[in-house]
Amino acid sequence: MTDRDRFRRSLADLKAEFDLQREVSKHVRLTRRGRVWQGLCPFHAEKSPSFHVYPTHFHCYGCGAHGDVLSFMAAIAEVPVADLIRDLRRNERNAGTPSREALQRLEERRRHAEELANEPDPYTLADTVPPGVPPLWQRPSTQTAPILRPGAALGEALTSQLPVDRMHEFRGGRGELLGYVVRTPRNRLGRKGAYQVGWCTNVRLADGSVREGWTFVSFPAPRPVYGAELITQAQEEGRRLRFLVVEGEKCQEVGAALHLPDDWIPVSWVGGGKGWHHTDWSLVAEAEEIVLWPDADENRSGYRTMQALAAHLHERGATNIRVMVPPADVPDGWDVADAVEDEGWTSTRVREAIQGAPAWEPPLELPPGADQVVPGGMPPEPLPGSGAERPASELEGFVSSRLSFKAALYADAPVLKYVLPGMLEGTVALLVAPGGTGKSWAMLQTCISLACGLDIWGLWGPAFGPLPKGKTIYIAAEDPDVVVRWRQHHLGRDAVRRVTENNRDGDARINADRMVDEIDANLHVFPICGRGPEKQLAIREDRHSTLVLPGPLYHRLAVLGKGALLIGLDTWGRITTALDEREGTDMGQAVDLCESLTVVCPGVAILIAHHTTKAASLNGQGGEQQAASGSRKLTDHVRWQANIETMSATDGEVRGYDDKERRKWVSLSTPKLNYSENEGAQWWYRGEYGILCGAVPLDKPKRKPSGSTYGRRIAGEEGGA
Known part of the structure; x- marks a missing residue:
């Protein structure tokens, strides 16, 4: 290959020579998350991984580093991308290889990041909120008291006050106050906020000071369910345990205010859609009956969350689980709070909805040795010698079964049903x-x-x-x-x-x-x-x-x-x-x-x-x-x-x-028919208002065609459609 040919190598050719995930793995310890790989960013020090590797590019959600495989190699080697491309085109022996100094700096950043990851939280969260501390929020104020920000960088505000939409008390099983969940109004982008706030001591701030007070925290796992005090109360009164699990603190509080009949206890969790993972569900799993009420989200995220929680409760020993299906005609995000506050649902109607919830079924699993199944649509018993038995095989997370050639041969041919020709x-x-x-x-x-x-x-x-x-x-x-x-x-x-x-x-x-x-x-x-x-x-x-x-x-x-x-x-x-x-x-x-x-x-x-x-x-x-x-x-x-x-x-x-009249005629052709013969094009005529009708244009029309006339002619005249 001549030098001229080397310089003609396109960027696509150069990128194809390197695998992004493999190149990143040389310098970053990656963990797979679905189709994405995550790790600590090699370009800045961080405590939690924000560096994501996708099939075609990388992106750090902490420092904003972004690019393809060549950009990553250039950044690691601390050289301009243009220089790296030039060296690769020349087939330079050390092209893309970091220098000793660059590797030392990379190792220092990695060591610093690992040290950050092993550091304890910059605060000590009180087990319960001590009596006599200043209130976090008092009416008629629209904002909270100042909240400490241990995660703020030097130069940023060390405290902030949140606008309050709703304030939820997070209590333990004995009714003790553990902290608050502060819900903020929608911002200019239409998004709401939810913040966990607790009373902390030894709060280390960016300016070097150590304080105590209300602090932004993440409540430690495993957390009690939201509404744990109601469970303790029911146990002390000897009532049977029947739980209505809802999404969010507001829904739990609205359900509790209804005083549902039949001993139904509404509970939830703290921390948003994924917060249920950090919650202790052991008491709920022991219940006589559990009904899960998901939010009616457009993307079905609430329903998927409740399905996952149902599987978790099943693993913990729960046997009587049901999951409600939200009505199809409700708006996006509809929940039990909307049903009660906006639509006037009473406790009786909520109970009827609970009673109508379908039973949750665990995912089907093949029992040991169940490797002989009959193809769908085949007779219950395989034909003698037909080879209809076939092993089930796992394919991308679902069970796929091999289609038997003999079973198809000896069975009746399936009927192909057409919607349109x-x-x-x-x-x-x-x-x-x-x-x-x-x-x-x-x-x-x-x-x-x-x-x-x-x-x-x-x-x-x-x-x-x-x-x-x-x-x-x-x-x-x-x-x-x-x-x-x-x-x-x-x-x-x-x-x-x-x-x-x-x-x-x-x-x-x-x-x-x-x-x-x-x-x-x-x-x-x-x-x-x-x-x-x-x-x-x-x-x-x-x-x-x-x-x-x-x-x-x-x-x-x-x-x-x-x-x-x-x-x-x-x-x-x-x-x-x-x-x-x-x-x-x-x-x-x-x-x-x-x-x-x-x-x-x-x-x-x-x-x-x-x-x-x-x-x-x-x-x-x-x-x-x-x-x-x-x-x-x-x-x-x-x-x-x-x-x-x-x-x-x-x-x-x-x-x-003429030009006006011919534009009222359109032809319909079917250039792709996978399951039938192509019988050629046909004509449609655009009549009054633009309504289409099948018709046959004349070679030399003696009068102006009309929609009704041509609509009647397609019953078979002149080979009409």
Whole structure:
């Protein structure tokens, strides 16, 4: 390789030669946390690890150090990144190797960090708040007394006063006061704060002084449950122990104020969603009955927390555990306090909700020797000699079973069920079109037709031909609520008009009232335009991560989609704004999330509306797979793709249409059909208001086409759709 060739090596080539995690491990002791590695930062002294290593980059949440593998190697070697790249391109022998002096400084920082990690807390927390100490907060003041900050750096304020939204007394089992949890109002970013405050002595501050007073602390583990004094009281009175476990101090206090019947004792924990790990649940696990009430969080974090706590209680010996499922129509964050304070729930209604909580089931585990199972859908007894027995194998945390070839051979062939022509149920599909060609109309009209089981407008076959009938969900993320209602109004009137015409001119009789009732029962339309983060199907783990996680919309659909036939997402760009549609990693994971919805909601098909690229539209390639905007992972991962494009100027001229008229005609092609044959393109006509109907354009129309005329012609004339 010549020097000229070496300098042509791209940055991507250089980065590919080094593994980030391996390079960091040479200098930092790392611990794995899921897909992320953590350790003490090599660039500053710290007590707790804030240095995170992701698949493609590192980031320190303490000092802000950030970069890729080359940035890390340059920082460790204490050389500019440009010099490191130059040396690597020249294949210098010691390129990227830290000097002896740099290694010594790195070792000093590491030793200092380990010393900090082994240092005791800079305060002595009193076991109980001593009598006679100044109060932390007194009405009518809106702020606490000054609170000591042992973690403040030199030059920062050594005390601070918190604005008070709520003040919660944290007491032990004997009723002794251990400290407070101070809840602050929402800040300008809409976030609330929760701070643990205790009475401390020997508080060492950054200026060298040692004081005593109210101090920001972390209550030591294991902590008593919040409401422990109520447990002691029930034991002394000889009452049976039945616990209602809620999230947060406020919910516990609201529940306690209700004086719930049947000996129900509300308890919680201190320290937020993850604080239950630091709490002693031994007394709760001995209870006769336990019901866990999670918050109704959009991301289901509260539900997951309660599931994890239920598993912990089960391990501690609890046998009668139930977990409530929050109602589907409540706002984000809804909890027992909202039910009581905002909706007027009484103790009787809360008890009814408790009684209706379903039993918690521990995760299924294969018993020893249970390695012979029959494939789902096969006969209970394997066919003789069919080899239907197959061992279960552990795959990424869930049980996956091998499909037997002989069992499939000798059993009846499974029936493939289609939602639309070529679109198999339980798959993800794509509807690609330029803006203004009617894809939102097509999505809504399709959902309406499936809701009643009739192809009202002949978009997918003969007019009023049969379609699968069932629940459909249309997520309108692009258009305002008033536009969606306007479209529903005109589509409803047009559908009734078409039924009337069909009953007059056709053979089949359709009951319009029954059709409207079926549409109303099965069609679920949700306009979410302008709803902010709540409309996100997928989100990033953080701004530096390549991991894509389910967003609030995903968790809603996981509940709403149960039993649905089709979920229409309009449009893709609106519900994935947190991602980069040009990035294959983002798009591949986002489509995978859609596929996971088809598993969570068995049988549902997901149809995604998406835009074409400008280049495809201008070059007459709007009917190709590659016309979809963004990464090719979109078209690669979906199983069905349909493209809509306006009639070209050349085609319109051949047929005798002027420019205005030919723009009312759009063709539908299906460039990707994984599970059926492709029967070619078909035509749709955009009639009044933009309503689409299947039709056949004439070579030389003698009169101006109308929506109703062309809508009737698709019953089979001239090879109509």
